[in-house]
Amino acid sequence: xxxxxxxxxxxxxxxxxxxxxxxxxxxxxxxxxxxxxxxxxxxxxxxxxxxxxxxxxxxxxxxxxxxxxxxxxxxxxxxxxxxxxxxxxxxxxxxxxxxxxxxxxxxxxxxxxx
Amino acid sequence: xxxxxxxxxxxxxxxxxxxxxxxxxxxxxxxxxxxxxxxxxxxxxxxxxxxxxxxxxxxxxxxxxxxxxxxxxxxxxxxxxxxxxxxxxxxxxxxxxxxxxxxxxxxxx
Numbered sequence: 001x002x003x004x005x006x007x008x009x010x011x012x013x014x015x016x017x018x019x020x021x022x023x024x025x026x027x028x029x030x031x032x033x034x035x036x037x038x039x040x041x042x043x044x045x046x047x048x049x050x051x052x053x054x055x056x057x058x059x060x061x062x063x064x065x066x067x068x069x070x071x072x073x074x075x076x077x078x079x080x081x082x083x084x085x086x087x088x089x090x091x092x093x094x095x096x097x098x099x100x101x102x103x104x105x106x107x108x109x110x111x112x113x114x
Numbered sequence: 115x116x117x118x119x120x121x122x123x124x125x126x127x128x129x130x131x132x133x134x135x136x137x138x139x140x141x142x143x144x145x146x147x148x149x150x151x152x153x154x155x156x157x158x159x160x161x162x163x164x165x166x167x168x169x170x171x172x173x174x175x176x177x178x179x180x181x182x183x184x185x186x187x188x189x190x191x192x193x194x195x196x197x198x199x200x201x202x203x204x205x206x207x208x209x210x211x212x213x214x215x216x217x218x219x220x221x222x223x
Binding site: 002004035041042043044045048055056058090092097098099100102103104105106107108 | 118120146148150157158159165203205208210211213214215216
């Protein structure tokens with residue numbers, strides 16, 4: 001158990017809909033990272049927040065947005081969903097701002113768009 | 115543009131033998147490399163890392179080798195155990211990491 005929690009575990013929705021994925025970092029960790037893993041793909045870095053502020057951005061679509069709240073939990077919002085958004089979405093956390101920090105991953109949320 | 119490549123999608127090794135997982139990268143600015151292990155239905159877990167200023171890092175049965183001139187790193191597991199069967203991801207980066215697509219290792223008892 002990494003100490004990172006993600007909800008829900010599974011999500012099934014239809015094209016055009018909007019969903020919110022939630023992540024609670026390990027106690028004391030200030031950074032939260034979001035990754036997407038599609039079928040046969042590696043982990044694609046989406047975005048990182050550090051202590052409530054956006055720290056780094058990766059291949060995140062404009063239809064996706066994230067935020068980190070004062071209690072340090074984070075939400076990833078996915079809107080106007082398309083079939084290709086079906087994937088595993090992982091959240092990770094680390095104690096520092098990133099760089100060489102070890103990232104601890106949650107169990108993931110499996111999103112299925114029908 | 116795949117900056118980190120794991121060209122072998124799968125690997126099978128006999129228990130007790132050496133497992134060698136390979137990873138190639140294209141970005142010479144990467145200053146840190148990581149290996150993660152992932153079991154089904156779980157998130158990736160950190161395994162071992164190496165700084166770009168080193169060429170080897172060892173932790174128990176796991177050793178990572180870095181060849182900067184070839185832009186290549188490898189993970190050696192000796193001896194391999196059935197519990198090592200998992201998907202292994204390598205990642206390289208500076209302030210953010212680029213992950214490879216993973217290699218599925220199967221250790222046969």
